[in-house]
Amino acid sequence: MSMQDTGLSDLAFKKELAELVPHLRAFARSLCGNAALADDLAQDAMLKAWRARGSYQAGTNMKAWSFTILRNVFYSEKRKSWRQQSLDPDVAEATLISGDDSSAPLELLALRNAMNELPDDQKECLIMVGAGGLSYEEVAQICDCAVGTIKSRVSRARKAVIDILESNHTGFSSDSKLSAADAFDDIMNQAQALSGPSDGQQ
Amino acid sequence: MNDQNKKQNDDLRSQRSRQRRIGDQLRRMYDEVVMEPVPDEFLKLLDDADIAAESSSRKDSQESKG
Known part of the structure; x- marks a missing residue:
């Protein structure tokens, strides 16, 4: 049983953390591209979060709290991997294209590849705000910087992804007839058909 | 509306629609893993x-x- 006075009971904490595992996996996958490495990362983060349960404040956003931990693990692993090469982008990309994601729709592969070209600081902000459902304020806290900085990273990331998809045939040029740009044109045609008034800001 | 205005409007609209599309795809990419x-x-x-x-x-x- 838990002894913390501002925390949850171990049981409640564990339940809430287990429910967040799919989000930890999704965040990890978009950060490091390779599914197997991403699960290692998500497992590490989950266990670190469990061990740090005493510092979690009940009532605050556990997703944001656990993303902070995952992010720290990611950057410290990445620093180590400069020696170990385990997050080598070429390896990650090869796995991405030939491996476990081969059933993913082409446009999502193109997007993943484009995301992999972004600097980490832009990529993580775009994922957390654009897909993870966190607010700019929460992401600012996670990354320990100003809200304005996060907004500018997200907007630069969006623009860069569009530029990459349009200008580059990342990963598809050699062995696929459908380039990322072709896939993108196709997507754009669908988008025209669906277009509505919202601009997608949070 | 002159041609230049029209072109600017078109550019703006297509830029917005691209951003919206990227947003949708990004959520799909993330949600696909969440659903696994x-x-x-x-x-x-x-x-x-x-x-x-x-x-x-x-x-x-x-x-x-x-």
Whole structure:
């Protein structure tokens, strides 16, 4: 049983953390591209979060709290991997294209590849705000910087992804007839058909 | 509306529609992983950590199962 006075009971904490595992996996996958490495990362983060349960404040956003931990693990692993090469982008990309994601729709592969070209600081902000459902304020806290900085990273990331998809045939040029740009044109045609008034800001 | 205005409007509209599309795809990419069944290993690791925490707090010796 838990002894913390501002925390949850171990049981409640564990339940809430287990429910967040799919989000930890999704965040990890978009950060490091390779599914197997991403699960290692998500497992590490989950266990670190469990061990740090005493510092979690009940009532605050556990997703944001656990993303902070995952992010720290990611950057410290990445620093180590400069020696170990385990997050080598070429390896990650090869796995991405030939491996476990081969059933993913082409446009999502193109997007993943484009995301992999972004600097980490832009990529993580775009994922957390654009897909993870966190607010700019929460992401600012996670990354320990100003809200304005996060907004500018997200907007630069969006623009860069569009530029990459349009200008580059990342990963598809050699062995696929459908380039990322072709896939993108196709997507754009669908988008025209669906277009509505919202601009997608949070 | 002159041609230049029209072109600017078109550019703006297409830029917005591209951004919206990227946003949708990004959520799809993320949600696809969220919807995947979580590998059993995760919950087993969490259970093991929980059991270890409990037994160490009871000062029992712990057995790890393979």
